[in-house]
Amino acid sequence: MGRQAGIVFRRFMSRKELFEKIIDYFSKHMPVAETELDYTDPYEMIVSTILSAQCTDKRVNMTTPALFAKYPTVQSLAKATPEKVFPLIKSISYPNNKAKHLVGMAKMLVKDFGGVVPSDVNELQKLPGVGRKTANVVASVVFNKPAMAVDTHVFRVSARIGLTVGAKNPLQTEMQLVKYIPENKLAIAHHWLILHGRYVCTARNPKCSECGIKEFCKYFR
DNA sequence: AACTCGGGGCA
């Protein structure tokens, strides 16, 4: 497999072909990922995604049950205040900002969107606490839109492997990836690249010896 | 483009 892949790579391999190679590996070695893309409802998804900024998913998952128990709907959260939300999320990153953002988001959803989470990326970004990354996550994962969310992991891993070339910021990475990744693979690709970046292709001291796709990786060669 | 928000996990 390794030798064969090396031979294949020595001739020309497009980024689309490169993506197919790694997505094939991930699909065989991270079968859990598919189910982790399930969501209960758009409200819980967008709240969870906002909370996940600069914070590990484990801490978010420890926090959300109590939060949704007290504020199960957009309407209930819209009637809250940041001061009431803060203690429920104080153990995650930037609790003050996020408490403010969550309440502001809920208020805007009720006031301007009829209490319904929009599926359009540009509409999503109008919400407090929702930037381009969060908007793309919600659009692609919840609404199956052709959007690619790029966080620090996706940015770094894509550059190292060679999925992107010369991308200087997350937006450029996004623009390159959406060009050749099939629409129905964008959400799962986001998830896989994050997991790979978190546990193997780390920012410092990446574990190349444990990496299953180093055969295809520009950074490793 | 640079700066701020920020508590918890881990070496």
Add this chain to the structure above:
DNA sequence: TGCCCAGAGTT
């Protein structure tokens, strides 16, 4: 203790 972390908003 010091360093780091699934970004977003402001200046």
